[in-house]
Amino acid sequence: MSAFRVPILKVGDVLIVSIQSDIDDRTVIEMQQRALEQIERTGARALLIDISLLEMVDSFTGRMLSDVAAMASIMDAETVVVGMQPAVAITLVELGLELKGVSTALDVDDGLRILKARMRDKQRRHFYATKENAAAG
Amino acid sequence: MPSDNQTPANTPDPRTIQLLTERENEILEAWIENRVQSSDFRETLMSGEELRSDSQTFLRAFITAIANSNVEEMRGKEFNAIRRLLLEISEARAAQAFSPSETAFYVFSLKESLLPFLRDEYKNDPEFLLDEINKISKALDKLGSFIFVSTIKNRERVIRQQQQDMLELSTPVVQIWDRIICLPLIGTLDSRRTQLMMERLLERIVKSRAEIAILDITGVPTVDTQVANYLIKTVTAVRLLGSTCIITGVGPAIAQTIVHLGIDLTGIITRNQLSDGIRLAFELTRQRVVAINSTGDAEAGAEKGDSDERVQSAHP
Numbered sequence: 002m003s004a005f006r007v008p009i010l011k012v013g014d015v016l017i018v019s020i021q022s023d024i025d026d027r028t029v030i031e032m033q034q035r036a037l038e039q040i041e042r043t044g045a046r047a048l049l050i051d052i053s054l055l056e057m058v059d060s061f062t063g064r065m066l067s068d069v070a071a072m073a074s075i076m077d078a079e080t081v082v083v084g085m086q087p088a089v090a091i092t093l094v095e096l097g098l099e100l101k102g103v104s105t106a107l108d109v110d111d112g113l114r115i116l117k118a119r120m121r122d123k124q125r126r127h128f129y130a131t132k133e134n135a136a137a138g
Numbered sequence: 139m140p141s142d143n144q145t146p147a148n149t150p151d152p153r154t155i156q157l158l159t160e161r162e163n164e165i166l167e168a169w170i171e172n173r174v175q176s177s178d179f180r181e182t183l184m185s186g187e188e189l190r191s192d193s194q195t196f197l198r199a200f201i202t203a204i205a206n207s208n209v210e211e212m213r214g215k216e217f218n219a220i221r222r223l224l225l226e227i228s229e230a231r232a233a234q235a236f237s238p239s240e241t242a243f244y245v246f247s248l249k250e251s252l253l254p255f256l257r258d259e260y261k262n263d264p265e266f267l268l269d270e271i272n273k274i275s276k277a278l279d280k281l282g283s284f285i286f287v288s289t290i291k292n293r294e295r296v297i298r299q300q301q302q303d304m305l306e307l308s309t310p311v312v313q314i315w316d317r318i319i320c321l322p323l324i325g326t327l328d329s330r331r332t333q334l335m336m337e338r339l340l341e342r343i344v345k346s347r348a349e350i351a352i353l354d355i356t357g358v359p360t361v362d363t364q365v366a367n368y369l370i371k372t373v374t375a376v377r378l379l380g381s382t383c384i385i386t387g388v389g390p391a392i393a394q395t396i397v398h399l400g401i402d403l404t405g406i407i408t409r410n411q412l413s414d415g416i417r418l419a420f421e422l423t424r425q426r427v428v429a430i431n432s433t434g435d436a437e438a439g440a441e442k443g444d445s446d447e448r449v450q451s452a453h454p
Contacts, residue, residue, distance in 0.1 A: 083380060087340030090375040105380035107347050112380070 007032040009039055014046040015116055016078075017109070022054045029065045036069060040078050047116040048073045051109055053084025063098040070103040079119045080104065083112035150273045151266075155205045157259050158252070166190075166197055169251040176247065192227055197248070199223050204277050224285045232292035242286035249278050309335045311342040317349040318419045320412075324357030332368040336375060343381050350419040351376050354412045356387030366401040373406050382407070382422060386415035 006028055010017045016039055018032060036048060050066065070080035081104040093100065104119075106112035158165065170193055174186065199220040224245075231241045253271055260267035309331070312320045321339050343351055353372065358365070369385060376383040386409045388396075396403060409415040420426060 082378075085379050087337060087344060087375075087379070090340055090378040091336060093378055094371045094375045099374050100378060105378055107344070107349070107380040111347075111349075 007035070009035060011039070011043055011045060014120065015049055015113065016040065016043070016045040016047070017049045017051065019051045020055050022056050024055065024062065026061050029062055033065055033069050033072075037072055037076065040073060040076050045078060046120055047079045047081070049109065049112050049116060050080065050082045051084050051112075052082060052089070053086070053108070055089055056086060058089045058092050060096050060098060063093050063096060063100070067098070067100045067103050070100075074102075079116055079123075081106050081112045081115055084108055150204050150270055153259075154256065154270050154274075155201065157255065158201045161255055162197060162201065165252050165255060166194055168254075169193055169197070169248055172247055172251045173244070196220070196223060196227070196245075200248070200277070200281070204274070220281065221284065224281060225288055228285050228289040229292050232289050232296060236289070238286050238289040238293070241289045242282045245278060245282040245285050249275060305331060305334065309338050311338055313346060313348075314352070314416060314419070315423075315425075317347060317423065318352070318416075319343065319346060319348040319350070320352040320354060320416075322354040322357065322412075325359075327358060327365045327368060329364075329368070332365075332372070336368075336372050339372065340375055340379060343376065343379055349381050349423055351381055351383045352412070352415045352419060353383055353385045354387045354415070355385060355392070356389070356412060358387075358392075361392045361395050363399055363401060366396060366399070366403075370401075370403070370406065384409060384415045384418060386410070386412045 006021060007024075008019055009032075010019075016036065018036055020032070024032075039045065040048065048069070050069070052066075055062075066082055070082075073080045082100070083106045085105065104115060106115050170186075170190055173189060173193070203217050203220045228241055252274065256267060256270055256274070260270065304325075309321070312322065314320050319339075319342055321335065323335065327335075339351060339353075342348065353369065355361070355369070361369075373383040373385070384407045388408045388410060407418070409418060417427075
């Protein structure tokens with residue numbers, strides 16, 4: 002039984018998951034599990050998955066990325082995948098995995114900016130919706 | 139066929155060789171005359187002196203080659219020299235854009251000029267004359283077809299080289315602005331080119347951290363389902379990296395073809411002109427180009443006309 006190899010860091014409202022180059026299916030599932038647990042435990046509002054070290058990808062890992070995004074979204078957390086390598090992007094496209102509904106960014110910086118903008122938008126929408134409800138009521 | 143080099147049936151008679159050697163200059167003059175007069179001699183491609191020196195070397199090598207060897211086989215070392223010579227000639231002519239048949243006819247035309255000399259010599263012995271003509275013809279036919287084949291090979295090599303060069307040249311990625319890059323596509327897209335293009339574009343995006351990649355297809359003559367598929371794949375891959383792809387240069391013809399083929403381009407940002415694409419790229423990166431009035435102040439609101447443009451942004 003090896004130790005869990007995917008570090009998950011919490012910075013402000015954002016959980017940062019960094020996937021290492023040699024990742025196997027079991028680790029992928031474990032990462033998914035752990036990330037969702039952390040969202041629940043810490044109340045993080047966003048999930049940033051850094052895959053810049055990932056050099057190869059298979060359909061399983063590809064599907065996992067869109068699954069995690071969908072699951073996090075149900076738990077009210079935004080997801081962004083950052084730092085994908087060209088070779089990985091080409092493989093995913095050839096596999097027909099377009100990761101629809103997953104946001105992407107070039108690096109962690111960009112990813113954090115996108116997440117902040119998203120969270121702000123969401124808050125504003127929520128704020129206005131509450132105000133409208135109050136006015137109606 | 140007996141391969142013995144000394145078989146009289148396949149080697150021209152010593153008398154013939156002697157005749158050719160003695161009258162080499164006359165034959166050469168007649169041959170050059172014939173070439174210059176003929177319709178397929180093109181002075182723009184080859185000068186008279188060049189023709190003369192080529193022809194002289196060839197004729198001499200030809201006489202030496204047929205003197206001792208079997209014209210049927212054309213394999214002996216006597217033919218090595220002339221073969222090398224023919225390779226040189228065909229290479230030079232391929233570079234000068236002569237067609238293979240023109241080059242082959244150049245060799246065949248020696249017959250026309252050479253055979254009358256035999257006729258004059260062997261007037262009294264028609265049978266012997268026929269034999270000798272046959273042998274000379276065979277040798278020249280072989281050499282003609284040899285030069286034909288090697289000319290085609292040379293041209294193919296030139297074409298392959300050019301294809302390679304074009305492939306290298308045809309995928310330049312241009313940095314337009316901070317974090318905006320452009321890939322102008324010119325010519326027909328095939329799978330090899332598209333693969334190379336996609337790799338270059340993606341690598342460049344990662345290297346220069348480009349937020350926007352503009353794919354300009356103004357120079358692409360037609361779009362079929364395959365090409366459209368490549369474009370969609372490229373756009374998807376660019377999105378996966380985390381930047382946005384804009385396809386520009388979609389003219390009326392291409393727009394019609396895409397709709398008629400039933401290709402679904404929803405979710406892909408397309409623009410008519412490259413300039414529209416650049417404008418959109420500025421908008422998406424929250425930048426603006428502003429006209430400067432005569433006093434040098436930047437004039438606010440110079441781009442009022444664009445406010446009605448709908449923007450589909452990947453980063454709302």
